Amino acid sequence: MPIRQSIQPLHAYVPGEQPAGQDLLKLNTNENAYPPSPKVFEALGKLTSDDLRKYPQPTGKDLCEAIAQLHGISAEQVLVTNGSDEALALCTRAFCEHGGRVGYLKPSYSLYPVLSDIAELEKVEFPLEADFSWKMPEQVDVDFFFLTQPNAPTSLALSRSQIEELLQRCSGEVLVDEAYVDFADGSMVELMKASDRMLISRTFSKSYSLAGIRLGYLMGPAKLIEALYKIKDSYNTDIFAQRVGLAAVQDQSWMLQNVTAIRGTRERVAKALTVSGFSVMPSQTNFLFAKVPEGEDAQKIFEALRDRQVFVRYFPGELTGDYLRITIGTDEQMDRFLDELDSVRT
Numbered sequence: 001m002p003i004r005q006s007i008q009p010l011h012a013y014v015p016g017e018q019p020a021g022q023d024l025l026k027l028n029t030n031e032n033a034y035p036p037s038p039k040v041f042e043a044l045g046k047l048t049s050d051d052l053r054k055y056p057q058p059t060g061k062d063l064c065e066a067i068a069q070l071h072g073i074s075a076e077q078v079l080v081t082n083g084s085d086e087a088l089a090l091c092t093r094a095f096c097e098h099g100g101r102v103g104y105l106k107p108s109y110s111l112y113p114v115l116s117d118i119a120e121l122e123k124v125e126f127p128l129e130a131d132f133s134w135k136m137p138e139q140v141d142v143d144f145f146f147l148t149q150p151n152a153p154t155s156l157a158l159s160r161s162q163i164e165e166l167l168q169r170c171s172g173e174v175l176v177d178e179a180y181v182d183f184a185d186g187s188m189v190e191l192m193k194a195s196d197r198m199l200i201s202r203t204f205s206k207s208y209s210l211a212g213i214r215l216g217y218l219m220g221p222a223k224l225i226e227a228l229y230k231i232k233d234s235y236n237t238d239i240f241a242q243r244v245g246l247a248a249v250q251d252q253s254w255m256l257q258n259v260t261a262i263r264g265t266r267e268r269v270a271k272a273l274t275v276s277g278f279s280v281m282p283s284q285t286n287f288l289f290a291k292v293p294e295g296e297d298a299q300k301i302f303e304a305l306r307d308r309q310v311f312v313r314y315f316p317g318e319l320t321g322d323y324l325r326i327t328i329g330t331d332e333q334m335d336r337f338l339d340e341l342d343s344v345r346t
């Protein structure tokens, strides 16, 4: 058999559906409904033939420096990556020996088990309670921990003191995946600065409205970041991602304005859903995780919405099977969502 034995039993990550069509409402992959900064398009317009002909900066130096400045750290503490997914994958290769133990919450980002399998690591799942809180064990006995903060799909954030506790109880490296943090009340960057074992990953896919360019970054102690530089692809981000990312980072007010709009819409939709009988988790993200009213079937609602070209996400399973995950779009989009939801429930 020409395929390596360890690859044969693997299951690829299944991303949210990317349907194509005219009249569809796509609230299933937590993309940003607002456009990216106009500065992004200016940057693209300035690309020259030479920019395309030559290789890009191998480390995305200019972008790294801008990110470092944004967070008040040194450029040696930053690694830019091909989506934050690449950052997560690099960590599984750098911080665990073969057969090492990787921890993550269940439910959380479903890519973690896939990456752990690819790296041939032992998966250690830490189940959440029925209300999606975490009773952290006295010892978190793993070599590396993926913590989605705020969590997906639950939309909830742990407190800073819980994360400090995790750092105390886990002797391995802890990666805090802050994909949604711009929509939350606070980040763990200050905690990361004070730790020699904590890393943070960020993405341009959500708050910066740039899922299409595949750009993310990692921040952490220079010693750990240096290790990751040794194993990354030579040119892991291209010239488009580097220039677009730089323009986006330099236009914080655009990003923050969109985030403020989404947070406002999020609260309005959460109230509307609550009034119609859903139990809505207090979201710190750009999506809502909402339990359907008693006696209703989440999967059926999901399918009925889908038939009407309204795409949300449904995660079958004991803990999540009564919930829908709904990305927050524009006010207009969410009005349509609420109307369509009413129609499929009556």
Ligand SMILES: Cc1ncc(COP(=O)(O)O)c(C=O)c1O
Pocket: 029, 030, 082, 083, 084, 085, 086, 109, 148, 152, 177, 179, 202, 203, 204, 205, 211, 214, 215, 216
């Ligand atoms: C928790 C979490 N981390 C990381 C990512 C991936 O981000 P990127 O698009 O930068 O690969 C996602 C995407 O949905 C996510 O939900």
